[in-house]
Amino acid sequence: MIRAIEIGYGSLSFTEQVIDGYPVIKTFASVVAAVSNEDLSGGLSKRDTVRVDVGANLYEVGPDAYLLSDRSSSRVLNSTYIESDQYKALFRGALLMMKEPEIELLVLSLPVSNMQRADDLKKMAVGKHTILGFEVNVKSCWVLCQPLAGYLAYANQIGQSEFNELKTQNVLSLDFGFTTADWLTSLGLKINDRRSGAVDMGMSAVLQEVQQALKPAFPHLDAIPLQLIDDAFWRHPGQLKISGKSYPFPVCSKMDAEKIGSKVQFDVTTAIQKIATACLQHVRNNVGAGAEISRIVVMGGSHAVYLPEVRKTFPEHQIIVVDEPLTAVCRGMYFGGVQYHSLKKKAA
Helix, strand or coil, X not given: CEEEEEECCCEEEEEEEEECCEEEEEEEXXXXXXXXCCCCCCCCXXXXXXXXXXXXXXXXXXXXXXXXXXXXXXXXXXXXXXXXXXXXXXHHHHHHHHCCCEECEEEEEECHHHHHHHHHHHHHHCEEEEECCEEXXXXXXXXXXXXXXHHHHHHHHHHHXXXXXXXXXXXXXXXXXXXXXXXXXXXXXXXXXXXXXXXXXXXXXXXXXXXXXXXXXXXXXXXXXXXXXXXXXXXXXXXXXXXXXXXXXXXXXXXXXXXXXXXXXXECHHHHHHHHHHHHHHHHHHHCCCCCEEEEEEECCCHHXXXXXXXXXXXXXXXXXXXXXXXXXXXXXXXXXXXXXXXXXXXX
């Protein structure tokens, strides 16, 4: 039994099941909420969450966990993430939702800049986990860096024949996540460490820059919640919903989404481009112009925000967005785990 869990700063993805050798991925926001015993719905509805214990504390995780979050809730966005209750709650929640009492190999992942914590992550994962009465035995663990996992998803996507050709080419893999943008240069599966890295200019940096740019447009409000700005990119693309009204996004010219006159005016395209440009400049400074790079593989939930700048930075290259970019890393983790497990069995 091989399973994969990708616990990112922005989203959690895991192999809910495997059908005919292909992983079915479940994904939702990496929101962890302290357990509330109140049910204000009177039993009319039930949240899509599970409860997990971390030490003496109880948490809810799942697609509806954000309904329980409040203004005091915060994400851990640094290298101590894997030590946090938030990470452990998401990890235990994924184990519980997979409903597998024994996992032969569990594949986890880390950003490029945090791979030095791989052994710590393995120690946390391997062994028996009792989650409010449900016991899971993780027999072994393998940790992949996230852009390499996305590369493996692309390799599986193109088939063995084209992958045989790909193995002889230098490839730049770009993974745009919530906190970091990671890049990895490789020849086949041989990684060039000196031309791989990460920078803290993921989607969270874009949201914060846009938040500042929106302040003059809504002078009577506190800072616009980052979740509402994030929704304008993904949940309600092209619309910023504030105080019961919808406004065109990223540009609003004194007219709301219903084309009714409004005092609200903003243009946050410069704020978005500022982060994307700075991010790709870091990549360019490390990788160079990329004359020897044959193709660039793009993945990650926020890839669409950065894609125009990727094309501008590398105008001569073939740029490919991997299928289902939000869950590509988790799929690649599973496919890589299958190969890794097979090789370990042969070696044994």
